Amino acid sequence: DADVTQTPRNRITKTGKRIMLECSQTKGHDRMYWYRQDPGLGLRLIYYSFDVKDINKGEISDGYSVSRQAQAKFSLSLESAIPNQTALYFCATSPSTGGNTGELFFGEGSRLTVL
């Protein structure tokens, strides 16, 4: 079984619908992240959480919200999806390493299409 699991893996939805992408991990890491990837733009950070009570905005948080339900779970929501949120979304985890960032471990990605 994958250490970082994302659901759904693929989703097609319509403009205005609420969408939730879920991420769960069995690595025991405190830190979790949501990124989106668009062609030519690399991975852009949406939100991140360094522990259960910590939520931080990333580079492109507008139009998104997150919930850290437990150490192992970090969900990303699109309250009202729009076509330019069509992208490949990655969840990642990393261990706590003091002031430094450890290796990021990724899920397999969730491909979202908003029509």
Add this chain to the structure above:
Amino acid sequence: RKEVEQDPGPFNVPEGATVAFNCTYSNSASQSFFWYRQDCRKEPKLLMSVYSSGNEDGRFTAQLNRASQYISLLIRDSKLSDSATYLCVVNIFFGAGTRLTVKP
């Protein structure tokens, strides 16, 4: 201004070539530096960390220049299997990625 700037390429090189990728970063207080490899829209995977003194792993050499705020990755004797997108990461921020194609 983006946290991490990376030339998107693409780079098309013959087998056996040496190729170099560079990234610049904006936060001088950054502490963690990495290179990731991504194959065909799969999840990125760590290629190597970048240490202040520079480090090497087989055909791959990574360097950090704190004064100029850039990191580099050198691939020697390129193989067909090196074809992928290479992403630099500073702390938790990614560059745009550079697509490498190694041709026979």
